[in-house]
Amino acid sequence: MNKSILITGCSSGLGLALTNFYLNNKYKVYGISRSRPDIKNKNFYFKDFNLSKIDKIKEELSSFIYDIKNLNTVYLNAGMLGEIKEMTNLGIDEIKEVLDLNVFANKEILDILTKTKVKNIIALSSGASQKGSKGWGAYSLSKSSLNMLINLYAKEMTNVKLLAVAPGVIETPMTDYIRYEVNDNIFTSAKILKDGDIQKPDIAAKRVHSVIEKIEKFESGSFIDVRNI
Numbered sequence: 001m002n003k004s005i006l007i008t009g010c011s012s013g014l015g016l017a018l019t020n021f022y023l024n025n026k027y028k029v030y031g032i033s034r035s036r037p038d039i040k041n042k043n044f045y046f047k048d049f050n051l052s053k054i055d056k057i058k059e060e061l062s063s064f065i066y067d068i069k070n071l072n073t074v075y076l077n078a079g080m081l082g083e084i085k086e087m088t089n090l091g092i093d094e095i096k097e098v099l100d101l102n103v104f105a106n107k108e109i110l111d112i113l114t115k116t117k118v119k120n121i122i123a124l125s126s127g128a129s130q131k132g133s134k135g136w137g138a139y140s141l142s143k144s145s146l147n148m149l150i151n152l153y154a155k156e157m158t159n160v161k162l163l164a165v166a167p168g169v170i171e172t173p174m175t176d177y178i179r180y181e182v183n184d185n186i187f188t189s190a191k192i193l194k195d196g197d198i199q200k201p202d203i204a205a206k207r208v209h210s211v212i213e214k215i216e217k218f219e220s221g222s223f224i225d226v227r228n229i
Helices: 013-024 054-066 092-113 137-156 173-181 188-195 201-213
Strands: 004-008 028-033 044-048 071-076 120-124 161-166 222-225
Touching: 004 013, 013 028, 013 201, 028 054, 044 054, 054 092, 071 092, 092 120, 092 137, 120 137, 120 201, 137 161, 137 222, 161 201
Parallel strands: 004 028, 004 071, 028 044, 071 120, 120 161, 161 222
Antiparallel strands: none
16 A cells, blocks of 8 residues: 655645655655645645634544555645744734644644544644744744644654654745845845855755654654755
């Protein structure tokens, strides 16, 4: 029986690259996102859902997830950056919008997954969870909270390997916004991104998968940066 993979945020960026990577390697892939990617493959199963609707997640997604046979790995990939701005100009509602998708939606999905036989859960984190860069307030708060969320669930889901994984900088609409629309005289991290190396999504997908290949090396609940392995 083919192994199955579940990926949230599968319609673009790293999520789409992971979807194509696993389909090309003969896995069954179950994807969740607001819009369906242009994939025509009999092993791709799609659920149209906006994960920002956190109060509807268990109602809408439980049966979809419970029906997955031989679930090997889940990628909690869906997320958002929010606007790059100084903390003093960042409203509570703006922070909450990012936290809802990047943290609380994943908490709801993890609750569903506690009732499955999934082997590995990878939450896509960021180096921003470790380093507070000016302007990244809501995103950094959300990703550091995601790391701790994974650490806490690892204490309860003792038969599952859970990791928070930073994939490095990837060429996506999110990083394009930072590189081309953010004032790098005010927010120096934008200049760093402009001048630094950036991965294509398909390369990043292979690097993230490499974590699965050596997953026994890592302690469940830990944070891993693929650039350091």
